[in-house]
Amino acid sequence: MFINVIVDLFFTLLYKLVHITYAIIVFLKRWLLSWQRKVNLTGDLDSLKFNLIKLPHHIVFVVNFNDNLLTINDVASLVTWSIKLGINNISLYDSEGFLISYLSDLENHISQQLNSNYPLKFRGDQQNGSTRHNIIFHCDYSSSKVRVLSLLDSKAIMAMVLKEMIKHDSDRRKLEDTNGDDNCDTQISPEKVDQLLFSKLHLPDPDLAILCGPTPCLFGLLPWHIRLTEFIHLPIFGKLIQQDFISVISRYTKCEQRFGK
Structure with a gap:
């Protein structure tokens, strides 16, 4: 005992x-x-842009609001800095869908930080003609396109792709029966899924994903698109500052992407 x-x-x-x-x-x-x-301190955005070796064509910010460390203003700052740096595709991935409920606040913060003469307005890609079936919200500013994604979007996107492939396969079979052609290719391949995803969403594969917050987690980020993505963790300690963003971009420009080689 x-x-x-x-x-x-x-x-x-x-x-x-x-x-x-x-x-x-x-x-x-x-x-x-x-x-x-x-x-x-590593300088400002202008000096960074001048000295950049490479710039991501598509950047994704994986944000998590459960830790109460990231604010809407912080997210708007990340978008603003990316636009000023000249990044063409900027995506905000929020697994919980929190950002969708605060799109107007996000629009106002981005417009204020950019000193834009006209307010930014996110639009939804509608399916079946109903705003209830919006999959991705996006807006354009200069040469940059900003998108807001969530985990629910991923499920809806794959469901849409599956429906399109079934419809496409059915049409091919009808054409085969009509023409008596047995050579119609009805096999599903990764290349076909890639083509269909891009034709429907115009969403290129991200070059860089920044995991924002204390937890370096993907939270279900677009598994089909991140085969060649570079991941960098950005821990949030207190107020997010521009030097945090510059530090991450500097790390990306120095890394060697071998693309599976």
């Missing part, structure tokens, strides 16, 4: 020690990163 009490006490103390050690490590890591943000 006495031995069991000693064993339980030992493992309880060990459990608490591990948690305390982990908390201390997390605190020191956050303090170090916060200190680096203040002293490791």
Whole structure:
């Protein structure tokens, strides 16, 4: 009996020690990163754009509002900095669909930060002629296209693609029966799915995905599109500043993408 009490006490103390050690490590890591943000300034967007070796054609920000560290204004800042840098395709991926409920606030923040003469307005890609079936919300500014995606969008997109492929296959079979042609290709292939996705959504594969927040998680991000995507974690400690974004873009320009080679 006495031995069991000693064993339980030992493992309880060990459990608490591990948690305390982990908390201390997390605190020191956050303090170090916060200190680096203040002293490791890498210039502004204009100087970065001038010295860029490469620029992502499509950038995706994976945002998570459950940690209460990211605000609508922070997300608007990420979009604004990307537009000023000249990135053509900017996507905001929110697995919970939180951003869709605050599109008007996002529009106002982006317009204010860009000092735009006309307000940005997100439009929905409608399916079956109903706004209830919007899949992707998007808006255009200069040469940049901004999209808002969610986990529910991924399911709706794949459902739409499946319906289109079934319809396409049915039409091919009818043509085969009419012409007596047995050479019609009805096989489903990754290339066909790629072509159909792009023709319907005009959504190119992202070159860079930035995981915003303390948790480096994809949250179900577009699995079909991220085969060649470079992932960089952007931890959020306090107020998001431009140097955080510049640091991530600088890391991307220095990385060597081997594309599976």
